[in-house]
Amino acid sequence: MKILVGVNDSKDSQDVARWAINFASQEENSEVILVFVEKRMPFISYEDITDDQLMALAQLDGEIIFDKCLRNFDTKGTLVKERILIGDPPTEILRIAKEEKVDFIALGSRALSPVCKLFMCSVSEKVIKKATIPVIINRYPSQTVSTLETINA
Secondary structure, three states, X not given: OEEEEEOOOOHHHHHHHHHHHHHHOOOOOOEEEEXXXXXXXXXXXXXXXXXXHHHHHXXXXXXXXXXXXXXXXXXXXXXXXXXXXXOOHHHHHHHXXXXXOOXXXXXXXXXXXXXXXXXXXXXXXXXXXXXXXXXXXXXXXXXXXXXXXXXXX
């Protein structure tokens, strides 16, 4: 089994990463790919920063996020890969999912205000609309882990 997990600095995405690792650990030779995508902001000028400098900043952000996901957490022998990218998060998540031939994508979800929903949709919504493989969106992963363990017992 191969699972891609889109992560950011939200608690939901960190919980989903742990859920995916727990879920994958039930099958031998499973792999979880944690993907962090640093989004370029359209209203920020990047003319004074090189691509290498931008990638270095993304690398720092990504390492902090991966550390939060995995700190004091037993991966139970599951291979966990980490990918840090710069670009549009839904586009990059879908590209890596296809490139890595993952079985499904797992994402956290955060509630957007009605005003935000009017002007943009979330990363998870965009991924769901364009994905050709299953996508799991989980707002309460810690509860789901115990439910899945009960079902699989």
